[in-house]
Amino acid sequence: MSTRILSGFAMTTVLSLCFAALSAARVEASVYLNEYRHNLALDSDIIEVHNSGPGDVDLGGWIIRTLGGTDYVFPSGTILLDGDYLAVDIGDQIDPIGGQMILIDDLDSFTGSDESGNRPGNELVIDRVRFGIAGGAPAPPRATGASLARVPDASANPPLIPADDENWWTIDPTPTIGGPNDAQSSNLGAGPVVNEIRVAHGTGTDWIEVFNPLPSPVNLGDWFASSGHNIWFLEGVVPPLGFAAFAVPGLDLSVTRRVDLFNPLISRLDQKGIDGAPPADCYGLCPDGAPPSNGYNYLTSGGGDTWFPGLCSLGSSNQGSGGDCDVTGIGDEESPDPAVEPSSWGEVKRRFR
Numbered sequence: 001m002s003t004r005i006l007s008g009f010a011m012t013t014v015l016s017l018c019f020a021a022l023s024a025a026r027v028e029a030s031v032y033l034n035e036y037r038h039n040l041a042l043d044s045d046i047i048e049v050h051n052s053g054p055g056d057v058d059l060g061g062w063i064i065r066t067l068g069g070t071d072y073v074f075p076s077g078t079i080l081l082d083g084d085y086l087a088v089d090i091g092d093q094i095d096p097i098g099g100q101m102i103l104i105d106d107l108d109s110f111t112g113s114d115e116s117g118n119r120p121g122n123e124l125v126i127d128r129v130r131f132g133i134a135g136g137a138p139a140p141p142r143a144t145g146a147s148l149a150r151v152p153d154a155s156a157n158p159p160l161i162p163a164d165d166e167n168w169w170t171i172d173p174t175p176t177i178g179g180p181n182d183a184q185s186s187n188l189g190a191g192p193v194v195n196e197i198r199v200a201h202g203t204g205t206d207w208i209e210v211f212n213p214l215p216s217p218v219n220l221g222d223w224f225a226s227s228g229h230n231i232w233f234l235e236g237v238v239p240p241l242g243f244a245a246f247a248v249p250g251l252d253l254s255v256t257r258r259v260d261l262f263n264p265l266i267s268r269l270d271q272k273g274i275d276g277a278p279p280a281d282c283y284g285l286c287p288d289g290a291p292p293s294n295g296y297n298y299l300t301s302g303g304g305d306t307w308f309p310g311l312c313s314l315g316s317s318n319q320g321s322g323g324d325c326d327v328t329g330i331g332d333e334e335s336p337d338p339a340v341e342p343s344s345w346g347e348v349k350r351r352f353r
């Protein structure tokens, strides 16, 4: 009996030593970038981080690094408790049309090395998001005060540093800075798509064309298109395999170079980009409605494969009468054929509603 008691004591001692050794290794808690919005009144970028646990984390010395911006360094003594949200003002660092945020552990508070060979003074990337023309996540429309939000919230332990940002981030018109996110998840490729973009290049008006690939009509009331500058509401009914064209001047497409399409549930169904594209007035899918629906620039939107410059046919099929997608307009900066350009919003509605 006494032997068993001694064994138990010895085991407890060994376990205690093991825990002491573990506590000297890296913290195991997961800290996330969780939400971002630009505060127009402060002209500042506000970033929310979340500790999904287990355990508290000392963020002192950690860094938020933006694309081309100045590093934000968390002050020493910044303890993020298990389960807490923290919003920090990093100043005006983020380009509204796109960029990235990286959360970095500077490892200075860490002594020794862990199994991955991390050393004090090194930088360890904890989390990252790329958005707008720089990655899959959408740029939050700055004029609306909307945020870029993780979905689901970080407390659900979604993947850190996701390669497919478009599936883990969306915009939230009603930000929740300092608390759990409640944005709607995306449903990319599940319905109507941006089938064509016409870019005004500073004169005239930007347009988008929506194609409905579904076998039933879709009421576009309260649907909206979004860019890093603003949102623009759509309207009307687009028939099965039909087209509808919308002037979208607030989106500033020649500057923002990306458009995202949302349904009334504020779930994102499509995204297209033209950054890096050959110069043209129009860009269109061929065949109509072709994938992918998760692009953020010309190439990731199917550039040269299903997404082409020079397809100018607002309100009608990009495939032409022969179905062969005449792309002879590539690189042609002349105005598109006026015969296919709706002359006014009223005419668009008359034609396509």
Ligand SMILES: [Ca+2]
Residues within 6 Å of the ligand: 034, 035, 048, 175, 176, 177, 178, 179, 180, 181
């Ligand atoms: Ca939040």
Ligand SMILES: [Ca+2]
Residues within 6 Å of the ligand: 195, 196, 209, 243, 284, 312, 313, 314, 315, 316, 317, 318
């Ligand atoms: Ca078209």
